[in-house]
Amino acid sequence: xxxxNGILMLAISVAVAVLALADMATGAARLSIAEIWRGLxxxxxxxxxxxxxxxxxLPKTVTALLSGAALSAxxxxxxxxxxxPLAGPYVLGVSSGASLGVAAFVLGMPLLGISAHGTWWxxxxxxxxxxxxxxxxxxxxxxxxxxxxxIMAVLILGMMFGSAAxxxxxxxxxxxxxxAVKSYVVWTMGSLGGVLLSDLRILVPVIAAGLAISIALIKxxxxxxLGENYARTMGxxxxxxxxxxxxxxxxxxxxxxxxxxxxxxxxxxxxHIVRMIFREADHRTLMPASILTGGGLMLLCDxxxxxxxxxxTLPVNTVTALIGIPVIIAVxxxxxxxx
Amino acid sequence: xxYERINTVQLHSLTxxxxxxxxxEGAEIGFGWGEFTAxxxxxxxGKSTLLRTIAALARPLGGYITVEGRRLDAMTRREIxxxxxxxSTDEVRVxxxxxxxxxxxxxxxxxxxxxxxxxRDRAQVERALRLVGMESFSGKSMDTLSDGERQRVxxxxxxxxxxxxxxxxxxxxFLDLPNKYEICLLLRELAHKEGKCIVFSTHDMSIAxxxxxxxxxxxxxxxxxxxxxxxxxDGTLDRLFADTALAFDPATRNVRLRHx
Numbered sequence: 001x002x003x004x005n006g007i008l009m010l011a012i013s014v015a016v017a018v019l020a021l022a023d024m025a026t027g028a029a030r031l032s033i034a035e036i037w038r039g040l041x042x043x044x045x046x047x048x049x050x051x052x053x054x055x056x057x058l059p060k061t062v063t064a065l066l067s068g069a070a071l072s073a074x075x076x077x078x079x080x081x082x083x084x085p086l087a088g089p090y091v092l093g094v095s096s097g098a099s100l101g102v103a104a105f106v107l108g109m110p111l112l113g114i115s116a117h118g119t120w121w122x123x124x125x126x127x128x129x130x131x132x133x134x135x136x137x138x139x140x141x142x143x144x145x146x147x148x149x150x151i152m153a154v155l156i157l158g159m160m161f162g163s164a165a166x167x168x169x170x171x172x173x174x175x176x177x178x179x180a181v182k183s184y185v186v187w188t189m190g191s192l193g194g195v196l197l198s199d200l201r202i203l204v205p206v207i208a209a210g211l212a213i214s215i216a217l218i219k220x221x222x223x224x225x226l227g228e229n230y231a232r233t234m235g236x237x238x239x240x241x242x243x244x245x246x247x248x249x250x251x252x253x254x255x256x257x258x259x260x261x262x263x264x265x266x267x268x269x270x271x272h273i274v275r276m277i278f279r280e281a282d283h284r285t286l287m288p289a290s291i292l293t294g295g296g297l298m299l300l301c302d303x304x305x306x307x308x309x310x311x312x313t314l315p316v317n318t319v320t321a322l323i324g325i326p327v328i329i330a331v332x333x334x335x336x337x338x339x
Numbered sequence: 340x341x342y343e344r345i346n347t348v349q350l351h352s353l354t355x356x357x358x359x360x361x362x363x364e365g366a367e368i369g370f371g372w373g374e375f376t377a378x379x380x381x382x383x384x385g386k387s388t389l390l391r392t393i394a395a396l397a398r399p400l401g402g403y404i405t406v407e408g409r410r411l412d413a414m415t416r417r418e419i420x421x422x423x424x425x426x427s428t429d430e431v432r433v434x435x436x437x438x439x440x441x442x443x444x445x446x447x448x449x450x451x452x453x454x455x456x457x458x459r460d461r462a463q464v465e466r467a468l469r470l471v472g473m474e475s476f477s478g479k480s481m482d483t484l485s486d487g488e489r490q491r492v493x494x495x496x497x498x499x500x501x502x503x504x505x506x507x508x509x510x511x512x513f514l515d516l517p518n519k520y521e522i523c524l525l526l527r528e529l530a531h532k533e534g535k536c537i538v539f540s541t542h543d544m545s546i547a548x549x550x551x552x553x554x555x556x557x558x559x560x561x562x563x564x565x566x567x568x569x570x571x572x573d574g575t576l577d578r579l580f581a582d583t584a585l586a587f588d589p590a591t592r593n594v595r596l597r598h599x
Contacts, residue, residue, distance in 0.1 A: 026430045048388065089518075174367055175464030176386060216452065218452075218453050218454070219447065219450070219452060219453055219454040222440075222444060223444055223447055225431075225433050225436055226429075226431050226441065226496075227427075227429045227431065229391075229396055229425070229427050229429055230417060230425075230427065230429065230496075232396060233395075233396075233419075233420060233423065233424060233425040233427075234420050234424075234444060234445065234447040234448060235395050235417040235419070235421075235447060235448040236416065236447070237416055274520065275434070275435055278435075279435050280435055281433050281434065281435040281436035281437070281440065282437075282440055284453060284454065310581070
């Protein structure tokens with residue numbers, strides 16, 4: 001049994017490595033894997049190749065890997081905490097909350113006559129605003145779930161948050177100058193390619209910290225599978241666990257949303273894909289497998305978003321939705337059957 | 340019992356209830372080592388709430404509880420988890436969750452940060468599964484089990500937690516008659532042979548009277564406690580049926596229709 005898991009994990013790792021190279025090779029300029037490889041290690045004959053690899057392809061691929069991993073880890077821990085197979089950062093409105101935070105920052109600052117665009121604190125401000133927005137939604141959801149146990153009601157509520165956030169953003173857009181609106185609209189489409197090499201200095205450590213918290217929560221998450229009462233009688237500090245899950249979800253989903261825009265359904269779908277592959281509920285398997293698979297799936301989505309033609313890139317949002325929604329429908333059909 | 344009884348769980352003028360409803364007031368009883376105790380009473384009298392309060396899942400309105408002389412509210416979750424295990428009525432039917440994983444989680448107070456089981460932990464898990472007769476189910480998933488099987492797994496998890504005190508909230512509710520007796524026999528044996536303090540709530544009067552050493556009864560906001568024989572002899576059990584057409588018959592140890 002454990003051996004099967006090891007083989008599966010190795011196979012997924014190899015697939016992720018291959019996808020990472022393939023993702024680096026996709027883009028407007030045609031580059032071979034060999035050129036990419038040399039560019040990565042500074043051995044490229046052509047300086048422009050080195051520049052493209054280091055400033056466009058590498059940040060894009062790293063961002064895809066990290067955002068997929070981050071959203072999947074966040075989705076897995078939310079599904080376990082809320083005991084809801086359909087929970088995820090997008091569906092429960094956490095991404096919407098982060099978007100609202102970003103909108104307030106991107107659209108609100110120009111309204112106040114402050115230009116954050118291109119400044120050193122611009123990226124940090126956007127990330128901070130996304131965290132605050134994500135945290136606000138999580139606090140509301142938590143407060144609601146202590147009163148309402150019906151999982152469908154919580155989901156509907158998450159959708160309401162999403163709509164409310166969209167409405168507020170639209171009001172902001174209506175009031176904002178054209179330039180600010182345009183940069184916001186581009187952001188909402190979800191883009192992995194817009195992340196700069198310098199942004200990685202924030203993205204990489206923050207996501208790493210969020211993932212580290214998720215991994216540290218493996219045992220508490222396993223205990224939560226039996227429900228909060230059982231978990232507490234087995235010695236779990238429920239408040240600390242909730243706080244940890246909150247913190248890591250805010251860091252993971254909030255940061256990804258700040259840099260890449262709202263990316264839907266990855267966080268919800270990947271844990272289910274992993275459960276289907278491994279047929280386990282143990283987070284010692286599910287957490288690392290979700291992180292890996294999420295990274296891989298996001299790479300795949302990014303490659304797919306660039307397939308139509310070399311110059312045209314689809315918003316990555318549309319691709320994740322097309323991949324994620326069938327998984328969600330499958331989950332709904334299955335849970336309805338067993339309930 | 341001639342020697343002084345040492346109570347492991349002691350209620351000190353314990354008052355339980357909710358904001359708008361008082362369940363009982365000033366309870367002063369104790370549950371002893373090696374005793375198998377049934378907690379009886381009609382619906383809504385506070386049996387579950389009492390068990391939840393002893394398991395530190397709910398707070399009392401007044402008074403406090405000591406375990407081995409130490410106040411429960413001064414202990415950490417971890418310390419409590421090594422003293423008290425609890426089998427609740429919560430249903431655990433998670434997909435893909437294996438029986439051996441559930442029982443293994445019972446070892447959570449003793450395992451490392453990621454929950455790896457040592458040889459000793461594994462032996463405890465196996466023993467617990469064997470005791471409840473579920474050893475052949477260890478690789479099965481929780482959502483494929485029957486209610487009775489799931490109940491046994493949850494009891495095995497409590498056994499794996501290896502605590503001197505085990506509390507069970509209606510552990511026999513979903514079980515058929517042979518299963519009810521089997522589980523109760525097992526619990527009684529654990530109380531007597533390993534000196535554990537085991538308290539379970541139940542509506543099965545006949546099983547409680549037949550199997551238990553002591554009975555705690557909540558009726559009309561009052562606590563009655565004593566050995567089974569005592570409670571039968573002094574007519575306490577009849578209070579349960581006070582305003583019904585039923586009566587407790589001490590001779591047959593069963594319930595019968597009250598004669599007009």
